[in-house]
Structures are given as C-alpha cells and as structure tokens.
Amino acid sequence: MYAKKLVFLFVVLCTMTTANSFAQSQDQAVAQAVEKLRKLMIDPDKAGLEAIASDQLSYGHSSGKIEAKAAFVEALTSGASDFKTIDLTEQTITVVDNTALVRHRLTGETLDKGNAAQVKLAVLLVWVKQKGDWKLLARQAVKVQ
Template identity: 55%
Template sequence: MKSSILIMLMALLAAPAWAQKGGEKDVAAAVEALRAAMVNADRAALENLTADDLSYGHSSGKIENRASFVETIAGGQSDFVSITLSEQKITLSDNTALVRHKFQAETNDGGKPGNVSLGILLVWQKQKGAWKLLARQAYKL
C-alpha cells in the first residue's frame, strides 16, 4: 500500500514536467509550420498560425500587424526562397511560450537575390487549444 501511494505521489509530481515537454514539442511544431508557411507564401497557414493582434517587429524597427505581415509574405513583397532556423530554445510559462533562434534565409525580394541572418524572439500564446504567434522581434546579429 505504501509503495502504491509513493508511486502515485511521484507520478503527480512528475506530471508538469511531462506536460511541459509535450508543450515544447507542440510549440516547435508551430514554429516549423510558420517557417514552411513563410517559404511557401501560404496565406491560409499564415493567418491560422498568427494571433489577431500580432505585433511583428523587423530588425529595421518596422512593426507590422497581422494583416500587413500576411500580405507582405503572401503577396510576394517578401519572398523567402529558404529559411533555416538554428540554436532554438523554447521556454514555457502557462499558456505563453518564448522562442529564441537564429534565422538564416535566402530571399528574392523584387527579383533581387539576398541573404538574411538575424536573431529572433517569438512570443506564442495558446488560444483555444492552438499555439498562435502573438509577437515577433528580429535583431541584427
């Protein structure tokens, strides 16, 4: 009897760690879906992955709302040929996730090939059971 109580107590104490690991995987999947949506200029996916009140900050200081961000990518003004993310770290706090990573991309904006190398901070919020991008800030490395 004592051993079953001890096992149940250990399971209850470990449950938040299990939930957090699962949460990190879900956030990582949302980040990957955003990366793919940006490369594919997928308007529906971009809208599905972002919060209505998105604040999308560029390394230049320019700030876009959700409509502007989606239109810039889906409308082709910003054309990502490829995006590679590295050194990603995810931190969870209740229904909020902070994601930091390095962002390297090949672009073809206005028919001009280019390369981008930035540091990124993403703020994700769980809304109605799904992770939505609430804020993004890029900075020059």
C-alpha cells in the same frame, strides 16, 4: 505507516512524471507551430498564415519595421517579403502557462522586391495558446553577424 509513505511517494513520482510529460508535449507543440510558420514563410498560404497568427500580432523586422497581422500576411503572400530558404538553429522554448517564448537563429535567402540577399537574424517569437492552438502573438528580429 510505512505503506502510507510508500503510497505518498508513488503519488508524488506519478505527478512529477505527468507534469514532465505535459511540459515536453507543450514544447513539442510549440516547436511544431514554429516549424509550420517556417514553412509558411517560404511557401506562403494566406489561410495558413491567418490561422497561425493571432489577431493581435505584432511582427517586428530587423529593420525596425513593425507589421500587424494583415500587413504580415500581405507582405508574404504578395512576394514583397520573399524567403527562398530559412534555417533555424540554437532554438530554445520556454512555456509559461499559455504563453511560449521561442528564441533561435535564423539564416536564409531572400528575394525581396527582386533583390537577392542573405539574412542572419536572432529572433524572439512569442506564442499564445488560443482556443487550443498556438498562435504567433509577437516576433522581433535583430541582425547578427
């Protein structure tokens, strides 16, 4: 009887450790996707942007403007939306099944249509795992002080 309890306890501990490791690896994979997106927004690459964005992308700007995938990619690759720097802080990641919610503060320098500006935003990103890769499904930003 004692041996059965000991084996049961061992199995439970192994399961908890495996589940915790899986959750941490999921968080790390999402964090890597966020970092890849940050770099692509500074140095846009059409193929890279198209690969990281879901075909159903809904990209919301702090101005209220909403873009689908094609418009999002075009704005960055054409220079209409031009980030010179992007710093992310206060990032949190919550993974539920194949969906990840990422919140962070974004500060950066832009040069949109030749006009230099500083941005300070609170951002919500929604990522979905599609065919083994994390894809950006939605983004919404709001201006903060």
